[in-house]
Amino acid sequence: MERIVILNFGAQYNQLIARRVREQGVYSELLPPMSSIERIKGDGLSGIILSGSPDSVYDEAGRKCDPAVFSLGVPVLGICYGMQLMTYLLGGEVKKAPVREYAGVHANFGNSPLFKDMPDSTVWMSHNDMVTRLPEGFEAVASTKDCPNAAMQNEGRRLFAVQFHPEVAHTEYCAKFFSNFVHGVCGCKGGWSPEGLVNELVEDIKKRVGDRRVVAGLSGGVDSSVAAALVSKAVGDKLTCIFVDHGLLRKNEADEVMHFYRENMGLNVIEVDAKALFLEKLAGVAEPEKKRKIIGESFVRVFESEAKKIGGAELLLQGTIYPDVIESGAGGASVIKSHHNVGGLPEKFGFELLEPLRPFFKDEVRAIGEALGMPKELVWRQPFPGPGLGIRVIGDITEEKLSILRESDWILRDEIKKAGLDKKIWQYFTVFTGMRSVGVMGDSRTYDYAIGVRAVVSTDAMTVEFADIPAHVLRRISNRIIAEVPHVNRVVYDITDKPPGTIEWE
Ligand code: XMP
Numbered sequence: 001m002e003r004i005v006i007l008n009f010g011a012q013y014n015q016l017i018a019r020r021v022r023e024q025g026v027y028s029e030l031l032p033p034m035s036s037i038e039r040i041k042g043d044g045l046s047g048i049i050l051s052g053s054p055d056s057v058y059d060e061a062g063r064k065c066d067p068a069v070f071s072l073g074v075p076v077l078g079i080c081y082g083m084q085l086m087t088y089l090l091g092g093e094v095k096k097a098p099v100r101e102y103a104g105v106h107a108n109f110g111n112s113p114l115f116k117d118m119p120d121s122t123v124w125m126s127h128n129d130m131v132t133r134l135p136e137g138f139e140a141v142a143s144t145k146d147c148p149n150a151a152m153q154n155e156g157r158r159l160f161a162v163q164f165h166p167e168v169a170h171t172e173y174c175a176k177f178f179s180n181f182v183h184g185v186c187g188c189k190g191g192w193s194p195e196g197l198v199n200e201l202v203e204d205i206k207k208r209v210g211d212r213r214v215v216a217g218l219s220g221g222v223d224s225s226v227a228a229a230l231v232s233k234a235v236g237d238k239l240t241c242i243f244v245d246h247g248l249l250r251k252n253e254a255d256e257v258m259h260f261y262r263e264n265m266g267l268n269v270i271e272v273d274a275k276a277l278f279l280e281k282l283a284g285v286a287e288p289e290k291k292r293k294i295i296g297e298s299f300v301r302v303f304e305s306e307a308k309k310i311g312g313a314e315l316l317l318q319g320t321i322y323p324d325v326i327e328s329g330a331g332g333a334s335v336i337k338s339h340h341n342v343g344g345l346p347e348k349f350g351f352e353l354l355e356p357l358r359p360f361f362k363d364e365v366r367a368i369g370e371a372l373g374m375p376k377e378l379v380w381r382q383p384f385p386g387p388g389l390g391i392r393v394i395g396d397i398t399e400e401k402l403s404i405l406r407e408s409d410w411i412l413r414d415e416i417k418k419a420g421l422d423k424k425i426w427q428y429f430t431v432f433t434g435m436r437s438v439g440v441m442g443d444s445r446t447y448d449y450a451i452g453v454r455a456v457v458s459t460d461a462m463t464v465e466f467a468d469i470p471a472h473v474l475r476r477i478s479n480r481i482i483a484e485v486p487h488v489n490r491v492v493y494d495i496t497d498k499p500p501g502t503i504e505w506e
Contacts (some may be wrong), residue, residue: 001044002188004028005036009053009081010064010425015462016167017049017079019361023175024182029359030326033065035256041071047075047186050082052165056129057088062440064089070159075185077114078161080127083152086463087160090135099146102121104170110141112183114160114177121172123150123164130163131135139376160185194364195371201356203236209315214354215222215307216241216317217299217341218269220249220257221384224319226369227357228267231317233372235363240313241267242306244299248388248402264375271387274302278390279397286395287427288506289338296344304350320358321365323462336502340386346497361460382427383461391506404423405432407485410449416455418454419473426464428455430481431494431505439489441482448489451481455493456503464498 004021008014008030021028030051031040048069055062067089072074078086084094108121109115123144134140142151142162147418151162166177169367182188209231216228218241231239241261245254255270261269279292300316302486307313308350323337338344357365362383369379385391389409395400416422431452439446455467478491494501 002026002046002190002192003042003044004047004049004182004188005040005042005045006030006049006051007033007040007065007069007082009051009055009085011032011052011081013462014051014360015323017051018322019460020167020174020178021049022192022361022364023183024188026182026186026188026291027192027359027370034261037066037068037072041072041160044225045072045074047077047181048072050078050085050161052079052126052287053081055081056460057084057094069071070157075158075160075181076184077181079164079167082329083131083161083163084129087131087135087152087346088160090138091136092131092135093133095132097128097130099149099274099426100128101144101146105144105146105164107142107144107150107164109151112141112160113155114153114162114180115142115181116117116149116184118173118176118180120204121488122170123162123166123172124168124170125150125164126158127163153240157467158185162280180383190284193367194323194360195367198368198371201230201368202234205231205356209235209238210352212238213310213317214239214315214317215310215313217303217305217319218243218257218261218267219384219386220253220260220381221319221386222362222369222379222381223321223357223365223383225261225366225378226372226374227317227355229265229317229369229372229374230356231354232265232267237268239268239317240301240306240310241269243269243271244274244302245271246278246295246388246390247279248295248390248397250384250413251406253384260378262379270306272302272306272454274298277302279399282397284396288391291390291397291506292338292340292344292387295342295390296338297346299340299386300346300351302351304375307351310403314348314352315354317354317356320355322359322361323460325358329446332455337504337506344387363460380423382422385504391504392429393434394505395434401432401434404449404485404487408481408488408491411480411484412453415473415477415480416469417468421467421469421473423457424457425469426458426461428467429454430454433492435488441489446489448487450490451485451488452490452505453477453493454503454505456498458498458503461500461503464503466493466495466497469493
């Protein structure tokens with residue numbers, strides 16, 4: 001197997017590097033920087049990438065890696081901080097840059113296999129430090145106006161580094177650069193694809209499960225459904241699915257989802273009404289991370305009690321995917337949100353976790369779902385977070401707020417569908433902002449709630465843009481929500497991209 005390891009020094013968008021490598025048909029994984037050499041070597045190592053970071057190499061606490069990575073006989077590519085770290089560890093010099101570059105700048109490329117067939121063009125720079133003296137045996141192979149050492153190489157040792165970020169789309173020849181590194185420098189043939197892995201995944205699951213029983217937490221979302229379809233193919237009726245109605249579902253969600261699972265996928269699903277448990281535990285809790293942890297723990301407690309009823313199960317299947325792991329802080333990045341199924345899990349629980357989709361991005365999960373022959377409506381359903389409306393009611397959760405949110409969300413979904421935008425927008429939902437303001441309805445003053453409308457386009461939820469919904473559709477949505485949902489007198493449209501925002505408000 002061909003495999004490229006990315007040592008993750010903590011920049012939030014390091015996942016993009018993994019995607020760029022995978023787009024070249026080679027499996028890639030992010031590992032914590034101080035991973036052991038054995039772990040890095042694993043099975044079939046073809047190359048190593050040292051990622052970007054918010055750290056500086058001269059900080060005591062700055063993340064480092066074992067310098068042995070430079071002597072494993074595979075090519076190493078340093079990106080941004082990765083270049084500075086390579087320089088520092090191999091005896092060169094790094095200093096604060098006189099000009100902090102944070103922009104697309106023109107680069108001149110020299111003679112290097114990294115830049116084969118790449119004309120001089122724009123690259124994305126984002127750095128405070130820069131390399132001022134190259135380590136021995138290295139030569140500079142690219143420059144920009146303010147950065148004379150924008151890339152360096154020691155071709156004999158197959159060590160390469162760039163100060164710019166080739167992984168972001170603002171670098172004009174982004175895909176070509178990765179093709180040069182992955183195929184040209186590392187010599188990979190490619191051919192890896194998530195859908196081509198289905199049989200292998202099924203075999204792995206069979207081996208791992210053996211004679212044991214599995215319970216699956218199904219949420220109605222794409223990830224847990226694809227995970228259940230995979231495991232069902234592998235172990236048939238040793239799998240029991242559990243769909244928890246936690247009282248934080250959208251209008252009609254439970255019926256729709258149960259219909260899909262039973263009629264279209266033939267899964268064995270138990271529906272559990274746990275509304276009272278969740279709402280009681282969440283009562284009065286306003287802090288988003290606390291809510292996420294309570295929801296994560298309550299899910300597991302329900303799974304434990306249901307597993308007992310069916311005579312026990314050793315494994316819990318979850319639809320965890322790669323961005324959940326990264327956004328919950330694994331692999332060195334800071335915690336943005338504790339996803340209910342990763343950072344939101346309690347410390348102790350009575351299951352071994354089965355997470356066959358953990359290495360994959362959302363679009364890859366969808367490709368696996370399609371390869372399994374799952375219904376398109378389910379595979380292409382808009383993502384819905386496990387904590388559900390619990391993270392869309394800002395502040396503490398009450399039945400009244402949930403009901404206002406459900407009704408407004410129902411109207412939004414209806415209007416988006418009528419406007420033919422439902423397939424074009426990645427995710428769209430309403431938010432109970434908790435804010436009240438003054439309005440006038442009929443001839444009277446109102447003092448009621450503001451509902452937020454969030455709609456975003458994306459390919460993988462890592463970066464998003466707010467959706468360009470025509471004004472007449474927005475107006476209809478607003479008019480209907482105010483007319484049809486009691487206690488709402490204002491509707492606002494969220495015009496924040498990610499970054500700097502996130503998709504969900506909490
Ligand atoms: P953010 O808000 O971090 O969301 O930009 C990225 C994607 O993840 C979904 N999301 C979750 N999904 N459990 C999930 O299963 C969670 O705890 C969770 N939090 C956010 C979100 O809806 C979006 O698609």
